[in-house]
Amino acid sequence: MTKPFTQDPSQLTLQAGADCGNDRIDRFLATALQNDEQPLSRSRIKALILDHQLNENGCTLSDPSAPVKPGAVYVLSVPPPIDATPKGEDLPLDILFEDQHIIVINKPVGLVVHPAPGSLTGTLVNALIAHCGDSLTGIGGVLRPGIVHRLDKDTSGVMIAAKTAVAHTNLTSMFAAHDLDRRYKALVWGTEIERDGMVDAPLGRSNYDRKKQAVTAKGRHAVTHWQALRSFPPFATLLECRLETGRTHQIRVHMAHIGRPLIGDPLYGRAPRAGQMPDATARNCLAQLRSFKRQALHAAHLGFAHPVSGEALAFTSPLPEDMQGLIQIMDSAIALRAKGKN
Numbered sequence: 001m002t003k004p005f006t007q008d009p010s011q012l013t014l015q016a017g018a019d020c021g022n023d024r025i026d027r028f029l030a031t032a033l034q035n036d037e038q039p040l041s042r043s044r045i046k047a048l049i050l051d052h053q054l055n056e057n058g059c060t061l062s063d064p065s066a067p068v069k070p071g072a073v074y075v076l077s078v079p080p081p082i083d084a085t086p087k088g089e090d091l092p093l094d095i096l097f098e099d100q101h102i103i104v105i106n107k108p109v110g111l112v113v114h115p116a117p118g119s120l121t122g123t124l125v126n127a128l129i130a131h132c133g134d135s136l137t138g139i140g141g142v143l144r145p146g147i148v149h150r151l152d153k154d155t156s157g158v159m160i161a162a163k164t165a166v167a168h169t170n171l172t173s174m175f176a177a178h179d180l181d182r183r184y185k186a187l188v189w190g191t192e193i194e195r196d197g198m199v200d201a202p203l204g205r206s207n208y209d210r211k212k213q214a215v216t217a218k219g220r221h222a223v224t225h226w227q228a229l230r231s232f233p234p235f236a237t238l239l240e241c242r243l244e245t246g247r248t249h250q251i252r253v254h255m256a257h258i259g260r261p262l263i264g265d266p267l268y269g270r271a272p273r274a275g276q277m278p279d280a281t282a283r284n285c286l287a288q289l290r291s292f293k294r295q296a297l298h299a300a301h302l303g304f305a306h307p308v309s310g311e312a313l314a315f316t317s318p319l320p321e322d323m324q325g326l327i328q329i330m331d332s333a334i335a336l337r338a339k340g341k342n
Contacts, residue, residue, distance in 0.1 A: 012076045016068050025049065025056075026064035029076060040078070053077040086115050086143065088130030089122065096158065096315045101167035101308045103132065103146075106317045107159045109294060113150040115143050124159075132163050139168045148172050149246065156320045157184070157299025162307070170307035175246065181303035182243045184251055185229070185319060187236050187296035187326055188260040189271060196227040199254040203247045212267050213249045215257050222247045224254040232330040234282060235272075235289060236263055240300070252295055263326065264292035285333035289326060296323055 014032055026049060030042035040048075046064040048054065054061045055075040094106040105124070112119040115126070128136055128146055136146045139162055146161040148171040162168035174180055204219030206212040213219075223244035230238040237260070241251045249268070255261055256268040263269065271290045277283040303314035319327075 010078050010080065012078060013073065015073050016070050018070045020068045021070045023068045024064065025054070025061065025066045025068055025074070028068045029054075029074070045076070048076060048078065053079075086123070086125050086129060086145070087121075088133075089126035090130050091122065091127035093127055093131055096317070097313070101162065101164045102160055102171070102306070103128070103163055104158065104160050104302070104313075104315050107151055107156055107299075109154055109156045109320060109322065112153045113159075114147055119153075124161075128161055135163055136161075139163070139165055140172075149175055151299055152249070152295070152297075154294035155297045155299065157317045158302040158315050159299065160302060160304070164308075167307045171304075174304060174307065178243075178245055179304070181301065181314070182246070182299070183301035184241045184243070185298045185300045185323075186239045186241055186251060186255065187263045187323060188239055188255050189236055189263060189269070190260050191231045191233045191235070191237050193228055193237055193239075193258075193260055196225070197258075198226070199224045199258060201254060201257055203250060203253055213247070213253045215253065220247055221245060222250050222254070224251055226255075232327070232334060234278060235285060235330050235333070236326075238327070251297060263289055263296040265295040265297075269295070279337065281333050281336045285329060288329050292322070292326060294322075296326060298323060 012033065014029075016028065020028055026042055026046045029045045030040065033040050033045075049062060049064045052060050052062050053076060056069065057072050061074075094108070095103060096106055097104040107113075107124065112123045113125065115121070115123050125143070125145060125147065132146070139145045140147055146163060146168065148160065148162055148168060151157060151159055160171065162171050200223045201215040202217065202219035203213050203222040204216040206214040207216075225242040225244060227240045227242075228237050229240055232238070239255075241255075243250060252262055252265055252268045256265070256270075261269040263271070272286060274283045274286060277286050298319055299317065300319070301314065301316050303312070305311065306313055
């Protein structure tokens with residue numbers, strides 16, 4: 001095996017020696033490049049191969065497990081690194097409150113809070129940097145300036161961000177101590193649920209799916225209180241959920257844990273089957289509810305003491321139009337069923 005014989009870091013060229021047969025190409029390249037000035041990890045090389053960035057004797061190779069061919073010339077294209085520092089973007093913000101230290105916004109559905117793989121731009125952080133200027137830069141880390149908590153991409157509602165270091169420090173402590181009043185509204189499947197209750201079940205990463213959280217004995221302490229606001233038989237119930245703790249996907253997992261998953265939840269939701277509906281009107285309504293494309297969850301209320309002045313503040317956000325639409329669909333079906341138009 002020879003070492004790379006080009007100086008261009010974006011086009012690494014090397015030839016396999018006679019003793020390299022049957023080795024995996026991703027392992028071969030990782031070994032060959034490990035002593036280079038800018039070594040590449042095997043996982044990075046694998047990703048580049050899957051992205052069609054490797055040529056073998058002039059032909060594209062996209063299988064990381066393909067065997068090395070002795071004597072073959074390999075050319076690996078390495079795109080330049082992306083600047084990880086978020087840049088300001090002039091994106092619209094629905095601002096509920098703002099002063100020197102904090103900003104409270106009403107986050108819309110679909111807005112990612114901070115840059116991450118697959119969402120490096122167009123995030124709330126990009127919008128905050130543009131709106132707040134240099135005062136926000138660096139507060140809370142390079143990728144998450146000002147962010148002290150977050151909502152999932154497809155969860156809407158009230159969020160707070162810090163604009164100064166002192167506000168960030170104090171808000172972080174308040175969230176750690178659960179010293180805020182956070183209330184969500186959720187539409188969950190089914191109507192057989194108590195008027196109010198509590199889920200006290202520890203949460204941690206699922207052993208079966210790394211994208212999911214799960215109730216697990218080794219998880220972190222998590223408590224969700226709920227109150228039933230309105231029932232839509234036989235379809236769903238509107239709940240107000242109050243967080244005593246704030247774990248990833250907490251409401252979504254806790255509600256699924258008690259058999260009342262959120263409508264539209266792509267990870268934890270399980271909708272009723274058409275055969276469980278009593279008539280044609282109900283089945284038609286169910287089909288419309290099942291087409292909802294996100295978890296029906298909204299951060300409706302956030303109350304807290306101002307992190308610098310101590311003033312008591314509280315902010316509310318009405319249900320977004322898409323969740324109101326779900327309620328209207330159920331109300332219409334319930335009215336039709338009451339008239340006997342099945």
